[in-house]
Amino acid sequence: MVRASVFLAAAATASVALAQTNAISCGLDSLCPQSAPCCSQYGQCGVGAYCLGGCDPRSSFSLDSCVPEPVCQSKTFDFSNLDGITSENDYLGDATTTDWVMSGQAVSYQGDSVLLTMPEGSVGTLLASSTYMWYGNVKATFKTSRGAGVVTAFILLSDVKDEIDYEFVGVELTTAQTNYYYQGIPNYTHSTNISLSDTFENFHTYEIDWTPDTVTWLVDGQVGRVLNRKDTWNATANRWAYPQTPARVQLSLWPGGLASNGAGTISWAGGLVDWNSPLMQNGYYYATFDSVTMSCYNASSPPGTNTGVSYTYNNVAGTNDTVIDGDKPTVLKSLLGSGLNMDAGGSSASASGSSQATSPATIPGLSGGSPGSNPDGSVSAANPGSTSSASSSSSSSGSGDGSFSQGGSSSGSGSSSSGSSINQERVLKGSVFAAIVAVVAMMAL
Ligand SMILES: *[C@@H]1O[C@H](CO)[C@@H](O)[C@H](O)[C@H]1NC(C)=O
Ligand SMILES: *[C@@H]1O[C@H](CO)[C@@H](O)[C@H](O)[C@H]1NC(C)=O
Ligand SMILES: *[C@@H]1O[C@H](CO)[C@@H](O)[C@H](O)[C@H]1NC(C)=O
Ligand SMILES: *[C@@H]1O[C@H](CO)[C@@H](O)[C@H](O)[C@H]1NC(C)=O
Ligand SMILES: *[C@@H]1O[C@H](CO)[C@@H](O)[C@H](O)[C@H]1NC(C)=O
Numbered sequence: 001m002v003r004a005s006v007f008l009a010a011a012a013t014a015s016v017a018l019a020q021t022n023a024i025s026c027g028l029d030s031l032c033p034q035s036a037p038c039c040s041q042y043g044q045c046g047v048g049a050y051c052l053g054g055c056d057p058r059s060s061f062s063l064d065s066c067v068p069e070p071v072c073q074s075k076t077f078d079f080s081n082l083d084g085i086t087s088e089n090d091y092l093g094d095a096t097t098t099d100w101v102m103s104g105q106a107v108s109y110q111g112d113s114v115l116l117t118m119p120e121g122s123v124g125t126l127l128a129s130s131t132y133m134w135y136g137n138v139k140a141t142f143k144t145s146r147g148a149g150v151v152t153a154f155i156l157l158s159d160v161k162d163e164i165d166y167e168f169v170g171v172e173l174t175t176a177q178t179n180y181y182y183q184g185i186p187n188y189t190h191s192t193n194i195s196l197s198d199t200f201e202n203f204h205t206y207e208i209d210w211t212p213d214t215v216t217w218l219v220d221g222q223v224g225r226v227l228n229r230k231d232t233w234n235a236t237a238n239r240w241a242y243p244q245t246p247a248r249v250q251l252s253l254w255p256g257g258l259a260s261n262g263a264g265t266i267s268w269a270g271g272l273v274d275w276n277s278p279l280m281q282n283g284y285y286y287a288t289f290d291s292v293t294m295s296c297y298n299a300s301s302p303p304g305t306n307t308g309v310s311y312t313y314n315n316v317a318g319t320n321d322t323v324i325d326g327d328k329p330t331v332l333k334s335l336l337g338s339g340l341n342m343d344a345g346g347s348s349a350s351a352s353g354s355s356q357a358t359s360p361a362t363i364p365g366l367s368g369g370s371p372g373s374n375p376d377g378s379v380s381a382a383n384p385g386s387t388s389s390a391s392s393s394s395s396s397s398g399s400g401d402g403s404f405s406q407g408g409s410s411s412g413s414g415s416s417s418s419g420s421s422i423n424q425e426r427v428l429k430g431s432v433f434a435a436i437v438a439v440v441a442m443m444a445l
Contacts (some may be wrong), residue, residue: 037061040364048335068310068328069132070095071176074297079114093331095130116253119284120275124254132246135297135304139207143201143288144168149273152287160318162243171270182241194224244320315336335362
């Protein structure tokens with residue numbers, strides 16, 4: 001309730017951008033309409049990419065609106081090239097051909113690592129794994145970025161917003177901040193720090209070992225933090241407030257220090273980003289990722305199995321016992337599809353006809369043809385003159401930069417603000433980023 005009404009307030013604040021794109025917001029108390037059934041990671045309704053990674057089944061039109069989540073595959077990614085990294089504009093859910101789904105711009109570096117870049121005017125770069133881990137172990141070896149307002153992150157994030165984090169603020173290069181969330185409910189007592197040598201100068205290996213009973217954060221093989229499920233019991237809700245659902249690995253670089261962000265976020269991020277900083281190279285801030293290894297958990301019975309093709313939810317509770325490890329397909333025919341109609345806009349050329357004129361938003365943050373939202377909340381016809389994506393091969397979307405928002409990641413540890421204002425800010429952050437992204441996309445059209 002609080003979250004939903006705050007979200008509306010945030011949307012009103014960002015009304016200029018949102019009015020231009022007519023995005024429909026969604027949340028636990030405002031599910032998406034059938035015409036744009038998928039609630040994206042950033043709380044906006046659409047089809048296509050909105051229904052793939054990050055789609056929250058609890059806030060979508062129905063539990064089966066989101067496309068099923070590809071199950072875990074153990075694999076090491078050495079980042080010696082950009083193979084296996086696919087722009088979210090081109091990804092249809094086939095995890096056998098894509099390891100990472102990208103928003104923003106990754107650059108190959110010296111044939112052995114990948115730079116996540118953040119040029120001025122962008123909201124940085126996000127790589128999200130195409131498969132989901134339901135417990136298991138993930139290690140990432142990287143150097144963070146640096147500079148005021150510049151945040152590097154390595155997190156696990158589930159579609160119902162269970163989250164396990166490492167976050168790095170660019171003015172605190174000897175601190176790794178760790179955190180966790182159950183279903184995105186903020187609690188700023190959950191943040192703790194690990195001290196280490198300079199994270200920009202040195203590669204460190206950051207590890208998350210996640211079982212049904214324990215989360216262990218390790219840096220260079222040394223335990224930095226342990227969370228036990230038994231310490232997370234919520235007697236009011238009668239459940240464990242512990243991360244327990246299949247999650248994607250997300251690697252990101254993003255600007256916490258944008259003037260349009262909340263004061264608490266800017267302060268947490270170490271101040272405003274300086275876009276003329278000598279710390280930038282080739283016109284961007286960057287973080288250097290050397291490798292990632294995902295090792296699936298190998299339970300023989302749920303929770304934590306990886307025997308099927310995909311994970312789905314059978315109840316809006318979104319707890320571990322509502323996850324089904326089954327055989328539903330994960331691949332859309334086009335970016336007009338959703339879990340309700342996986343074959344929409346298929347190969348037939350007719351997809352480019354009338355459907356193009358009425359297609360709802362298909363790429364989060366890129367506003368091609370999002371449906372209008374009337375004051376009464378009903379959905380109106382499409383945005384005329386849009387350059388919507390009628391097929392997977394569409395390249396009409398915006399430039400490579402600035403196409404993701406970072407609503408899923410936390411901020412504000414150690415802040416003295418009250419819980420409710422932090423809650424507000426967490427929600428606000430997501431929508432403000434979405435608004436920025438929308439403006440960037442509009443300018444690119
Ligand atoms: C935050 O988490 C702590 C420890 O898990 C718990 O004791 C506390 O009650 C939580 N606070 C809120 C507001 O949920
Ligand atoms: C899974 O969820 C059920 C229902 O909330 C709970 O009773 C059980 O303890 C959970 N198991 C794990 C491993 O989290
Ligand atoms: C327990 O769960 C309820 C319902 O989700 C929530 O409002 C409350 O903040 C939680 N309490 C703690 C201590 O986490
Ligand atoms: C998988 O199972 C084996 C044997 O029980 C165990 O040694 C290993 O740690 C497990 N792997 C993971 C990622 O849990
Ligand atoms: C973690 O480190 C940051 C930056 O130094 C600091 O602002 C924050 O208060 C610390 N958090 C905790 C829980 O110690």
